Amino acid sequence: MATDLPRVSVQDVLNCSFSVWYPIFAKYSIKSVILNLTDDVLEYLRSDEFYLPMSANEAMDNMRQINAETSDEDDPWPDEDTCDDTTKKISFPELEQNIKNVLDEYNAVFPKLNWSSAKDARWMISDSRLKCMNLADIFLLLKSSDFIAHDLCEPFKFCYDATDDYLPIIQYVLVLREWSALQPSKEFRCFVKNNQIVAISQRDSENYYEFIGATADQIVSNIVAFFHNNIQNKFPSTDFVIDIYRKDSNKLYIIDFNPWGPMTDSLLFDWPDLVNLSLQNNNDEPEFRYVNSQHGIKPNSYTQYAMPKDIADISRERDINKLVDVLSSQIQVQNKNADSDNDRNLAGKKKRILSGTNDLNKKPIKLLIKNYSNKLVQETSIEKLFRLDMSKRFYETTAHSDFYAQCRPTYPPDVMKKILDYLFLKYSRKDDDLVIDIGCGTGQSTILLAPHFQRIIGYDISEYQVKKANETNTHSNINYKVIVGSDIPHEDSSVALVISAQAAHWFDLPYFYKEVKRTLTIKGVLALFGYAFVQVHGQQSEKLNEIITNFYKKTLRGYVQKESEEVYFGRYRDEKFRDPLSSTDFIRDENLVIECRWSIQRLLGYIASWSGSQHFLRQHPTSTVFHDLNLEIFKCLDIFDDEYELDLSFDIFILMNRKTE
Structure with missing residues (x-):
């Protein structure tokens, strides 16, 4: 017989309003400020017209002005807004001042209403983690979010006893939570029936975190103890869902409460499962579900x-x-x-x-x-990374960084598996292990570390690359930073793993190795890896490979640095890449391959992202050589379609070396 879904009452939903539960559990939660919303603010938020309060517009204009002052590009936006005549002028002086006061105290906030945050509108602001630092960020999110609109218009949609009479009596609030870079891997959703936890789910069900499986029993034990000591029988409802953040075994925090019912995401369970579990013996340990492999990852629910x-x-x-x-x-x-x-x-x-x-x-x-337009503004640049000459720096603009991120091939997870297998042969994992990626670019290699470690830092010389990495970063356990000078900014013997992907050929290697040896802990590992020159497969592959190789070696001759050849054709086989830490604990692996299917357009974009191509274009901005290359590929394939797809491969090489003393 089919299991009925839980029935949710209006009171159950009201009990989960932030202003109801936070005063009870404030000392176990993140510091927050609750601001009452007046009728004029609610009318504005419910309106389908889109415009911002004047002070929020001013905040946005100030940000644009600051960016423009550091840019050599013309500002595409004139000083006067051509839409002024049709744009409504509105302000909420008391609310806006209260928000500014909180921002002054907290510096940055995470905003939400009674129940929901604007996670569906995260793309509207520069920091996709919903880190808000001014009025413009906050009002952009509130006005752009369907989740916020749900709170305002139909919060009792799934309640069996809902009527239109309830909506006008709700005291709506704006909640400003002190910003904290929480790690998604440490948040867990607990399903509570009759004041007993019956099930626990990994909250970030879209990613695999290796450490969760290794510590599953301890995670459950910590959560259950925290619940019994601080939450049980204190929440107004007996059936509810609670999100708990486990920073470590001794520090747990309440993130939010949700109704026990279909309006709440059941994550790795489904609601019939949860109802059946609730009918079983509540004295049993709760069932814990987590993603136990890369194959168990769910599609992103916010896509x-x-x-x-x-x-x-x-x-x-x-x-x-x-x-x-x-x-x-x-x-x-x-x-x-x-x-x-x-x-x-x-x-x-x-x-x-x-x-x-x-x-x-x-x-x-x-x-x-x-x-x-603000995101395309250029910024100032840094002079050195490991004594890197200015002539070897090619990604100094936002546009180039975006271009690089879009066109480069992606490493498979097996690359990191090989590196970690080597690391953990002799190194004992710790919860607070620090790993770093030197020359991280836009983070394509850094994100391979995300499922495995809690403290990850990607470093790059280019402000633009780092800015792009931070804009697209969805992992709170990863930070991207600009590195200045030649030193790795960490203490002696403090790093478990150093990786560098497709970058080490640009470094002053003797000095780099000296810094790596200083900062690595005993039995820690340095892993250098990259991919070789692109290979085309299938129809006319021999001729196409000849065309692309000739373009690299002949057309770009004099613009391609020898360092690039060391990676694409040398594969770090030169003696200078060998045994920097230990001659007895060194491995080279060349068993992996990146296989992909790209359009001709993307292949040409990848070729244009080569450092030699960028150097050539700086010297010859009006050259037609890339157009000529495009036509040559068309002629070879007897087509005229830049969306035509080609099968490509890039051989991967990995050099792994351990610090033994």
């Missing part, structure tokens, strides 16, 4: 709330003028519809909750363009 496809497609071209033209046409539609939108009643406004549609007319078009 449907990503940047609208129209904008993402244009953004890949990095052409801000085209983006402005396309979105400006949408503004006209938005403005024409504004009056009719304002006439809608509350029932009409509920239709705003679109559950992930990419409807540009519903999005904050004008501010989105401004926000996007």
Whole structure:
């Protein structure tokens, strides 16, 4: 017989409102400030029209001005807003001042309403972790989020006793939580029935974390003890769901409460499972589910709330003028519809909750363009990394960093498996192990470490590469930093693992090895890895490989540095890459291959991202050699379609060396 889903009452939902539970459990949770929202603020938030309070607009303009002052590019936005005549002027002086006071105290905050945060609108601000540092960030999220709209318009959607009478009596609040870079791997969702935990799920069910399986029993024991000592029989409902953050075995915190019912994500369970578990003996240890391999990862539940496809497609071209033209046409539609939108009643406004549609007319078009243009502004650069000559630095602009991130091949997880197998042959894992990635670029190699360690830092000389890495970073256990000078900024014997992917050929290796040996702990490992020159397979592969190789060796002759040849063709076989730490504990592995299927357009983008290509283009900005290469590939394949896909491969090489003394 089918299991019935739990029935949720309005009171159960109200009990999970932040303003209800936080006063009870404040000392076990993250420091937060609760601000009451007045009717005029609620009317503004529920409105389908998109505009920001004047002080938030000022905050955004200030950010743009600061960026513009450090850029040599022309600001595509004039000083006066051409839409001023049609943009509404609104302000909430008391609320805005209260928010500013909290920002002054906390520096940065994580905003939410009674129940929900704006995780579906994370792409609207520069920090996708919802780290807000000004009024503009906060109001952009509140006005762009369908989750927030749900709180405001239909919070009792799944309640069996819901009526329209309840909505007007809710005291809505804005919650500003002190910003903390929580690690998703340490958050767990606990399902409580009759004041007993019946099930626990890994909260970040979209990633595999090796340490969770190794410490599963201890995690469950810590959570159950924390629940019994601090939560049990104190929450107003007997059935509920609670998110707990386990920083370590002695420090646990309450993140949030949710109703026991279908409006709450059951993560690695489903609700019939949970109902059946609740009918069993509640004295048993709760069932704990976690992702136990890379194959168990669930699809990202927020994918449907990503940047609208129209904008993402244009953004890949990095052409801000085209983006402005396309979105400006949408503004006209938005403005024409504004009056009719304002006439809608509350029932009409509920239709705003679109559950992930990419409807540009519903999005904050004008501010989105401004926000996007801010992300393309160049910044100042750093002079050295391990005595790296200025002539060898190619990713000094935001556009180049974006280009690099989009076009480079991606390492398979097996690369990190080989490195960790070697590391843990002799090194004993610790919870607080520190690992670093030198020359991390935009983080393509750094993210391979995310499932395995809690403290990860990626370093790069390029401010632009690091900025791009931080903008796209979804792992709170990873930090990206600009490195200045020649020294690794860590104490002696403090690092368990140092990796460097496709970068070591640019370093002053003797000095780099000296720093690695100083900072690595005994039995720690240095792993240098990379991929060799691209190989095309399939139709006309021999001729295509000849065309691409000739372009590298002949067309770019004089612009390709010998260091690039050391990685693409030498594969770090030169004696200078061998045995930097120990001649008796050194391994070279060449058994892995990156296999991919790319369009001709992406292949050409990858070729253009070569350091030799970037150097050539600086000297010859009007050259047609890349266009000629494109035509030569078309001619070889007897096609004229840059979306035509080719099978490619890149041989991987890994050098691993252990510090033995």
